Amino acid sequence: MQDVTRWLARRVVESRPGDVPAEVLREAGRALLNWCGCAIGGSRHETVDRALAAVLPFAGPAQAGVLGRGERMDILNAALINGISSHVLDFDDTQAEAIHPSSPVFPALLALAEWRGFSGAELAHAFVLGVEVECRIGRSVFPQHYDAGWHITGTAGVFGAAAAAGKLLRLGEQQMAWALGMAATQSAGLREMFGSMCKCLHPGRAAQNGLHAALLAREGFTSSEQGIEAKRGFGHVLSTHFDPEVIVGEWGRHYELSSNMYKPFACGLVVHGAIDGCIQLRNEYGLRPDAIETVELAVAPLVLELTGKPSPLTGLEGKFSVFHAAAVAVVRGEAGEAEFSDACVQDAEVVTLRKRVRATVDDSLQWTQARVAIRLRDGRLLQREVLHPLGSLERPMSDADLEAKFRSLTAGILDKRGADHLLQLCRDLQSLPDAGVIARVAVA
């Protein structure tokens, strides 16, 4: 496959809403509900406060709002902030290749919708295409690109934002190829930032830069038309492995959204197996922390690579500590946002148990799987193997699970009436005459 940038541009430009299967469009609504919950739930995080403080003195006209808050600003800065807030809890959707598809794409689309009143059907269609583009490009360089240290949600996400925004803006094929080229040359984000506020800057910047790429292309700002596949393009410069066939294969038959996962726990999917196993044992045996001698985890190599921090000090660091995750799951029986707060990470009971958590690598385990063995002071050994944690494709969150997660994340920010209204809008996405209403209702 040559000229994959232009091929992709043509597919996105030529796609009609009727081409997309109904169940894929329905999944776009589920993704939107999950994403709105994450953005609203994250909107009061100090990360967002600080980002806003650094943005507001320079922001443009009140074209779009920050979900969960009152501030209004230009669409580019709104996309940045909503991208940050929707990823700050690490609670947004994810794919097997570690791409969080919604957080770079929805902020760009929702800002455009608020500004120019695009319909819900248009927004859903553009979202589906954006997810296709970012996930396919991400898969074309996976896993070498990710293993090398790139945060693929940032590096691939900017393509998704550019393609989706470009679709809403009705770019032609030439402009779309330029927008994808501009995405390629702005592709950035390092895994070294994991555990700091900067991790969630990546989808924020991807949303903002992808949207800007589409706006620049619309004005005739040119780029290379082989930004993805050229010798010095994205695929070869940012990865030792690049397979363009992955980008084009099964186009229109396989949809990336059909392998989208929603997390029940407020941390990476890599830790879900351990949390799930700990909660199961805790609940079945009515475990209390002081009865526990050790918690022994067997996990895939990637788990310790990503979440091997033994002694996290902040909530953000706690998301990168399988030791904290297991301890808090046993102590509290939950692993929502509250369990990854600074206070909880520093909680004496959690810290005490955390020191008794051991983790070993088992190469035979997949990245979301885990075996948990809890040794009690009375000598008993309780064991649980989790091959398919809640939230995996084999055990997906139901609509009711997603609604409960949404209500939990928005509680204390939206009132009941606001939350009900927003829930309904996400369900009715396909028939909304103006999708901008979602952002307007999502304001506290």
Added chain:
Amino acid sequence: MQDVTRWLARRVVESRPGDVPAEVLREAGRALLNWCGCAIGGSRHETVDRALAAVLPFAGPAQAGVLGRGERMDILNAALINGISSHVLDFDDTQAEAIHPSSPVFPALLALAEWRGFSGAELAHAFVLGVEVECRIGRSVFPQHYDAGWHITGTAGVFGAAAAAGKLLRLGEQQMAWALGMAATQSAGLREMFGSMCKCLHPGRAAQNGLHAALLAREGFTSSEQGIEAKRGFGHVLSTHFDPEVIVGEWGRHYELSSNMYKPFACGLVVHGAIDGCIQLRNEYGLRPDAIETVELAVAPLVLELTGKPSPLTGLEGKFSVFHAAAVAVVRGEAGEAEFSDACVQDAEVVTLRKRVRATVDDSLQWTQARVAIRLRDGRLLQREVLHPLGSLERPMSDADLEAKFRSLTAGILDKRGADHLLQLCRDLQSLPDAGVIARVAVA
């Protein structure tokens, strides 16, 4: 050397203006004059028109201006646009490692100065530090990083902008380390974009993102504190070679600005040897194009790699064609901005001669060197070897050369009085109480 990010942050934060030798500060004034000329000369380019059209509907308060034009906007967008316009002609300063140091740094500093009235001495000092940071980081991964396909002006420039802006904003060591980490995770720009408008987006975005990194860090937005040297940081993810000793070596003794080069011709330094040789032969022998059989160039490998386009169609592409550069040098005896316009690249006389230009690689030549052999229809063979082209460190542009270049670039945009005033301000940089006056005077 471990912890080079923090080491660098400390050096930048602790540096006092008195630490910097007078000749280095004087060079900052020369760099500013050259940069202002490039920004003003580039300000009417359609690339800037299109970028402005894509920015203005979203821009914030009138805090800073676009040089050479009347538009005013927030400092982040002003930094973007001035970064674009100052590189669009490919006429800005350059270092041996292909970094254009001024275009990512001055736009950030000048916008801050206009907004908050920093003195000329502060601006010059911050500029010197920004150039230290970006060039040392660039050299630490050179040449592998550049050879792999990264546009080092974008990838290294964002560090320079962050450090310089952070210095003006008086960041502490911790904040400065965060700003450098945020620069690392936004480092981007592909050489694939050369020949399109997108090339000059790179220093523009570097200026904007570096400035934003400093503003975010000031608000306490955290990043990794090992953004440069960590296993998954800039040095190892964006390059197969990283030598932190290059960053710390000779700090405070060797200044990067002392190896800064200013171009007499409106294209990459790689083509300067060929142009210089062609102009010399043309003038000495009074050559006319129709008397010429062939123009034979011997150049370094990098020359054809970067500027090997045999048949450019636009002015921008012409900058990446050593064939066009040699032809136009013979036909017109000049290689200023007019010689890299669309019209000149399509000019029949130039095109006819361009088809008679041959280029071969000679591994023994350095990247700015060239041998020119012009074969005439009457059988004569005229030869010239250029080891040190005008603009190289061995044959630098004098103050008078820089002034002439500035006047040529600003002609038709600034009136004589405005150009005189701006020239004087650049000369008096060290004593200006408010460096923002530079941007205000540089407006048409």
